[in-house]
Amino acid sequence: MKKIISGLQATDSLTLGNYIGSIKSLVELQNENNLYVFIADLHSITVPIDPKDLEKNRKSIVCLYKACGLDFKKSKIFYQSSIIEHSHLAYILMCHSNLGELNRMNQFKSKSLKQSNKTETIPTGLLIYPCLMAADILLYDADIVPVGSDQKQHIELTRILADRFNKKYKSKIFKIPEFYPPKIGGRIMDLLDPTVKMSKSSENKKGTIFLLDKIEDIRKKIMGSKTDSLNKVNFDIENQPGVANLLTIYSSLSGLSIKEIEKKYINKNYGDLKKDLAEIVCKVVEDIQKKYNDAKNNKNLDKELKLNSSVCKKEAHNKIKEIHKILGLEYEY
Numbered sequence: 231m232k233k234i235i236s237g238l239q240a241t242d243s244l245t246l247g248n249y250i251g252s253i254k255s256l257v258e259l260q261n262e263n264n265l266y267v268f269i270a271d272l273h274s275i276t277v278p279i280d281p282k283d284l285e286k287n288r289k290s291i292v293c294l295y296k297a298c299g300l301d302f303k304k305s306k307i308f309y310q311s312s313i314i315e316h317s318h319l320a321y322i323l324m325c326h327s328n329l330g331e332l333n334r335m336n337q338f339k340s341k342s343l344k345q346s347n348k349t350e351t352i353p354t355g356l357l358i359y360p361c362l363m364a365a366d367i368l369l370y371d372a373d374i375v376p377v378g379s380d381q382k383q384h385i386e387l388t389r390i391l392a393d394r395f396n397k398k399y400k401s402k403i404f405k406i407p408e409f410y411p412p413k414i415g416g417r418i419m420d421l422l423d424p425t426v427k428m429s430k431s432s433e434n435k436k437g438t439i440f441l442l443d444k445i446e447d448i449r450k451k452i453m454g455s456k457t458d459s460l461n462k463v464n465f466d467i468e469n470q471p472g473v474a475n476l477l478t479i480y481s482s483l484s485g486l487s488i489k490e491i492e493k494k495y496i497n498k499n500y501g502d503l504k505k506d507l508a509e510i511v512c513k514v515v516e517d518i519q520k521k522y523n524d525a526k527n528n529k530n531l532d533k534e535l536k537l538n539s540s541v542c543k544k545e546a547h548n549k550i551k552e553i554h555k556i557l558g559l560e561y562e563y
């Protein structure tokens with residue numbers, strides 16, 4: 231049994247990319263492992279967000295976790311902000327990181343460009359994001375971290391920070407976690423620009439499928455997705471990125487291999503592929519939405535969150551006490 235940790239930001243409703251790249255694997259892993267899944271609400275304030283939206287999104291994500299199949303009794307599901315040890319450890323790790331390595335993070339580069347074109351006004355939260363993410367992971371001695379491939383660089387940095395800390399203080403306080411991408415769908419691309427990742431915060435919402443989109447809108451988004459003029463259903467990321475993306479989504483949700491799908495559409499056109507894919511995606515999302523509505527009326531979810539939170543809090547608190555001892559900050563509180 232492995233200890234597994236992952237979280238999703240509450241900047242907006244979740245996307246199909248979040249589902250395929252993260253939640254789906256978590257649901258598959260929850261039976262055999264010790265799972266910690268949080269709503270990354272502290273990560274959400276690294277960019278400007280209206281408190282009312284944040285409040286609404288974080289509640290909605292709890293219900294989406296449930297609707298996607300996460301079991302609140304089997305897994306420890308909690309709000310990141312309910313355990314202040316996350317931000318405390320993030321501060322300690324920040325003091326063991328350097329500006330150069332944080333500056334090199336691809337996510338920092340792309341998100342800061344979206345926020346500002348002047349260095350002075352880039353939100354510092356974006357720069358220190360990977361330290362908070364490292365804290366989320368190292369606080370609970372996670373063995374593996376199932377995330378999409380956009381997060382690989384952050385996991386590598388987490389490993390570096392953990393190893394640096396262990397060596398500096400000649401301790402084994404931090405377990406070195408492993409990156410665990412999904413077998414397929416580690417990077418679902420935008421439907422209108424298949425060279426960039428499908429994201430909650432994309433400007434053109436027509437390229438992103440949200441799990442709470444109207445079903446008819448999802449169908450339209452898939453039918454309007456960008457392909458190419460070759461009209462050959464073929465998995466070639468370099469020359470046919472749009473089609474490759476549709477095939478990846480198809481494979482992840484249907485369980486068919488890419489080869490099987492290519493064979494199925496050998497004498498068919500992109501319209502056929504899109505129509506069938508829309509059917510598959512809409513069926514999955516429709517099911518999630520039905521369960522989401524049930525979850526919204528489930529009064530027990532809040533109680534379960536609090537229970538999970540108190541268990542994690544104890545664990546996190548003990549870990550911080552050990553870290554304080556190593557740093558010469560020991561004090562009973």
Ligand code: AQP
Nearest residue numbers: 239241247248251252377378416417418428429430431
């Ligand atoms: N397009 C994607 N394909 C596969 N996996 C993805 N993930 C995100 N987008 C894709 C995975 O979802 C998990 C949670 O991500 P997050 O919410 O913490 O933040 P993110 O990676 O920055 O996701 P977004 O949707 O792009 O959010 P915004 O727009 O707010 O930045 C991670 O495991 C991630 O890999």
